[in-house]
Amino acid sequence: MTESVTASALVDIAGSLARSVGQMIHEKRAAGVDVAATKSSLTDVVTEADREAERLLTEGLRSLRPEDAILGEEGASVAGTSGVTWVLDPIDGTVNYLYNLPAYAVSVAATVTDGAPGTMSDGRRAIAGAVYVPTTGELFTAWHGGGAYLDGARLSGPAETELLSTLLATGFGYTVERRTEQVEVLRQVLPRVRDIRRMGSAAVDLCMLAAGRLDAYYERGLQPWDYAAAALIARESGAVVRGLGENAPGEELLIAGTPAITAELAGIIAEAYRTLQ
Template structure:
């Protein structure tokens, strides 16, 4: 039986992501500049990140004013409905700043702390990835499914890097040891898209340290609904320490390798 609340949240997330994606795609100024920085001088925010979050939060507040909000660019409202929206208005900001196409809008809805809806809008791909808990994952109308698990040595693995120099140095050391043990590594620059690429079978697996809730909430649900397992260190859920996503059969070996290499610390 369809849950009317989940249907409503899904439709709102799709529309908010579509509007924000169109704003970012069509409204990008030719002289786009950095508005401010966050964790380091290379961790940037543009005026368009801020404008997209304002658009999303305004749209959601208009339709569901009692809901909570958590956004990368500062939105933080507790809400009273049991529903919280987790928003990354522009995942892949550095790509966007440089005119690279791998960026997206990521919107998730939580109900009582559990992610129940995820939408990742990737305008330059012309693709909308979306999922409702228990309902499978899709790109547009096309159902998504992870690839059958290859052996670790035959796996194509996506990853990303943080912005703090000491973290990057350790992440590079981890990758140095991962590369000989897998088919190859991909680094796209958007965690949400990487998770969707696992869901779509475009990569076999993904891992990264240092993600925030807005980076992974929607993409992780989409990956799970497409058949992936997600988690952090062995026996733990995904977190800022580590996120791993892969199909059953590959998830365990990759997670064990990352634990051995200390991918969960700087």
């Protein structure tokens, strides 16, 4: 079986699970939210819905693809023998979910570690993925070489523009040190773009970029579950997804947009971080 055939089958699994679990957490939100724990700081929360969603995703994958590995944000870790690892974010944008803000999503990605183009800094390469936004009912999907889609309609990514006309999204970490650093970098970026949007979900940001609703996006400190599916969706829509310099995108930095805009942003951000050293 070729990778393209495999990936197109895997995206159906990703989309079906993301949608069903997303609908569950949306219904669960109406009954209220219980904070189960905190992670990197008191502001970095985990809800009972996160844990329930990850359990349902894991059970679904174990039933459908028992030989695959699983890596989940909330601790799911299953070994596999197929070479495929599913990377899960049961609720990307948990703080939004906690406050009943609309920008949260379920992210499901099938990844491999073959070193081919598109590999991220953690060594993984997504070959199929889905992001479901429960509050809008939108399902974003993509598979390697097959394009990116919103509810079945093909996406064409952001249009080329000038940096000064760029609507740029970003996000912030949860520790004081990381936030302080990110604010200093933003001070260098903000005067050079049209405006900034801070949605609170990397998966939502990257999907909005793929849909042409944002011009560019960057963030530092992302983990694989934050971007695995959505970065593939952005890339398959035609956007560039890159890191700093020759480095692969990922935790150090992920920048997405058109070629010209990402190149300009990479230079500005790199210079901003140099001034902090």
